[in-house]
Amino acid sequence: MxxxxxxxxxxxxxxxxxxxxxxxxxxxxxxxxxxxxxxxxxxxxxxxxxxxxxxxxxxxxxxxxxxxxxxxxxxxxxxxxxxxxxxxxxxxxxxxxxxxxxxxKGGDGIVARKDIKSITDLKGKKVAFETGSVSQFFFNAILKQAGMSENDVEVVNMTATDAGVAFVAGQVDAAVTWEPALSQGANSANGHLLLSSADKPGxxxxxxxxxxxxxxxxxxxxxxxxxxxxxxxxxxxxxxxxxxxxxxxxxxxxxxxxxxxxxxxxxxxxxxxxxxxxxxxxxxxxxxxxxxxxxxxxxxxxxxxxxxxxxxxxxxxxxxxxx
Missing domain, CATH: 3.40.190.10 (Periplasmic binding protein-like II)
Known part of the structure; x- marks a missing residue:
């Protein structure tokens, strides 16, 4: 996709x-x-x-x-x-x-450090995703709903798989990705599922x-x-x-x-x-x-x-x- x-x-x-x-x-x-x-x-x-x-x-x-x-x-x-x-x-x-x-319905989403509890907590944080992709669109739509934009975060451009790997390695604060990288990030020692596509149907x-x-x-x-x-x-x-x-x-x-x-x-x-x-x-x-x-x-x-x-x-x- x-x-x-x-x-x-x-x-x-x-x-x-x-x-x-x-x-x-x-x-x-x-x-x-x-x-x-x-x-x-x-x-x-x-x-x-x-x-x-x-x-x-x-x-x-x-x-x-x-x-x-x-x-x-x-x-x-x-x-x-x-x-x-x-x-x-x-x-x-x-x-x-x-x-x-x-x-x-959950196959895409955002994983983040455990201390990041909401979208607004991403302000000033490093967020990895692939620019020009559906992940960027999804993230931007979520930001709009929260009254934010990409300017509020530090964008790290990489593929969905690489974003998940970078998150697990602690190189970024959050990642917009999909399965299986999504579950891997959510289940990592310092990570959790911040939000998934199941929370934003359509x-x-x-x-x-x-x-x-x-x-x-x-x-x-x-x-x-x-x-x-x-x-x-x-x-x-x-x-x-x-x-x-x-x-x-x-x-x-x-x-x-x-x-x-x-x-x-x-x-x-x-x-x-x-x-x-x-x-x-x-x-x-x-x-x-x-x-x-x-x-x-x-x-x-x-x-x-x-x-x-x-x-x-x-x-x-x-x-x-x-x-």
Whole structure:
């Protein structure tokens, strides 16, 4: 889920190399993450085809290339966190969020020294996280809620794993990271869990986005895609062991072992139809997605990551979560 922000030059490269998507088939790109496992259940159990759509699944770890391919039509859908998409939108280009995938419920968080009891206690302290990442977004959103900003702490830029290691070694006062580094830091001699994503539901949520053109011309296909996702989640409830085998094999990489997949799964929750409808809300009464996206647009704009002025409603399409 975490990817380093590289910049718009890489997007331009991806745009130049992009090829058109195959007619009649939707192509979905995602990184190696436990949240994307149900896509493989929908594929392997035939739910996509049953609902009337063919979906090709591709693992793409390079975020700028993945986002550039989406804009160029090389892929039709991309799964990533709510906050990440706006960073990679070229001037004059927007996207449409059509469905929420999973919500972090403790898999991400902040570990701190035991004498640091609250977010405000972090003032003047060394806090490690990767700049340009979802960890930075999460931390900044928490700071905003506490009436603080990054200027109130000493930022130490390093990957999530390295941040956890540095914290356990006593090199920093706190770290924004995820599992397993999160538990390692919380269980270290001088550390504890200050706050996790379970305390702030909806801030770290994966969604699926498409271009406005795809949303307009493939409405039936995208609704079929959403219905197949919901069916996959029902399959997980009734066949958890088989589901974990399918998902681990499909996602692969560091999650290829079903045991590791199951352990990692404990840090998230998949979002079914009811949860999607609550998370999205409606144009008249927007849900949490609008708040989370609002935080993202504010935070990344302040840091010069977003080139255009955008409002949450410019990116949210409320018409697909009903399936």
């Amino acid at each position: 975490l990817n380093k922000v590289i910049g718009f030059a890489a997007i331009g490269l991806a745009l130049g190399m992009a090829l058109p998507a195959e007619a009649g088939t939707l192509k979905l790109a995602h990184s190696t993450w436990v949240g994307y496992g149900p896509f493989y259940i929908a594929r392997d159990k035939g739910f996509f085809k049953d609902e009337g759509v063919d979906v090709d699944l591709t693992v793409m770890e390079d975020t700028p290339a993945k986002m550039g391919a989406l804009q160029a039509g090389q892929v039709d859908l991309v799964a990533s966190t709510v906050d990440e998409f706006p960073i990679y939108m070229p001037p004059g280009k927007t996207l449409r969020y059509i469905m929420a995938v999973d919500n972090s 801030l770290i949520t994966d969604v699926v986005a498409v271009t406005p053109e795809t949303a307009a011309t493939h409405q039936a296909d995208l609704k079929a895609f959403v219905r197949a996702w919901y069916r996959a989640l029902e399959f997980i409830k009734t066949n958890p062991d088989e589901a974990n085998q399918i998902m681990a094999s499909g996602v692969g990489g560091w999650l290829a072992d079903p045991v590791v997949f199951k352990q990692t799964l404990a840090g998230i929750e998949y979002l079914d139809k009811s949860a999607n409808q609550t998370f999205f809300g409606s144009s008249a009464a927007p849900g949490q997605i609008s708040k989370t996206l609002g935080y993202a647009l504010d935070i990344w704009s302040e840091k010069g990551r977003i080139q255009a002025k955008i409002k949450p409603d410019d990116l949210i399409d409320y018409g697909f979560v009903g399936g």
